Amino acid sequence: NPPDREVRTMSDAQLFEAQFDELVTELTKRDYQDPVLADALGRLREVLIYNTPGGKRNRGLSVIGSLRELLPPSQLTQDTVQRALVVGWCIELLQAFFLVADDIMDGSVTRRGNPCWYKKREIGLDAINDSFLLEGAIYRLLRRHCRDQPYYVHLLELFNEVAFQTELGQALDLMTSPPGNIDLSRFTMERYKAIVKYKTSFYSFYLPVAAAMYMAGISCEQEHSNAKHILFEMGEFFQIQDDYLDCYGDPAVTGKIGTDIQDNKCSWLVVTAMGIMNAEQKAKLEEFYGRNDDASVEKVKELYQALQMPEVYQRYEEESYLRLQKLIADHAKNLPHSIFLNFAKKIYNRKK
DSSP, rough: OOOOHHHHSSHHHHHHHHHHHHHIIIIIIIIIIOGGGHHHHHHHHHHHHHHHSSSSOHHHHHHHHHHHSSSSSSGHHHHHHHHHHHHHHHHHHHHHHHHHHHHHTTOOOOOOOOOOOOOSSSTTTGGGHHHHHHHHHHHHHHHHHHTTTHHHHHHHHHHHHHHHHHHHHHHHHHSSSSSTTTGGGGHHHHHHHHIIIIIIIIIIIIEEEEEEEHTOOOOOOOHHHHHHHHHHHHHHHHHHHHHHHHHHHHHHSSSOOOTTTTOOOOOOOHHHHHHHHHHHHHHHHHHHTOOOOOHHHHHHHHHHHHHHHHHHHHHHHHHHHHHHHHHHHHHHHOOHHHHHHHHHHHHHHHHO
């Protein structure tokens, strides 16, 4: 760990980065020390290092970012900051657990500019167990760092519940878009919004803010419900933006090659396009959507272009931002607006 003098001058992002190696050492050297586990713990180390860092870290950094808005500086002791960084890494571990498994289910090739973990030589479907290790690491860290805190049970329940909600969202997503079984009648805006709420919004937006609220002693259900109203709007926008970038983003910037069209995904682009296209265009969409060849993907993109989907998206983005401002005014009566505005700054107009 960096000395105290350095800690005082480091940004949250630098403190967060510096914490990771320490947590890897803790999980692989100081937790279970039975020598017969040496190979398994070596594997855990590899899994942690390959899959946990390397993202944008917005989720993890939002715990300390939110806590700084909720507590006065006098209460932000070094121990409190340290625990917020650990809880932030627990969210990054949850994300890594989901992504390792998700990439196998989707048959993805790259993630964050590198080959997906299961695609690496000699890993294959053993990656399923590796994803379990990432999830298990969350509860080891929470136990080691937060067990004596008054909010410990709140955090355990929060992580458990959010993981389950996300898994339900993933189930909806998989059932709505089975590969090779193309039925566009399943692609409704209602279903799309349900998938987004459960698969993305809970863990990416509500979880970091709720964790910070519990750590700040805010456990009142009404305040958590108020935060959810605002954060679900952000989560929905974030996923719609993700869907847009899957088709229109630059892979050199996003770090991933979009495959929603060939994967028969219930994406915002296809659901919205279906609401504004004529019968002839719909027939074309049914012919080419969810097919794996480049020519079919190009045909779908031509349809999107004809429907001016980039312009439709820009309008949606502006409307969502106005809705968000209103939600903050209506629901963040007792919570600092800056928590939500800091999040908004990171996601509106992002390129990756």
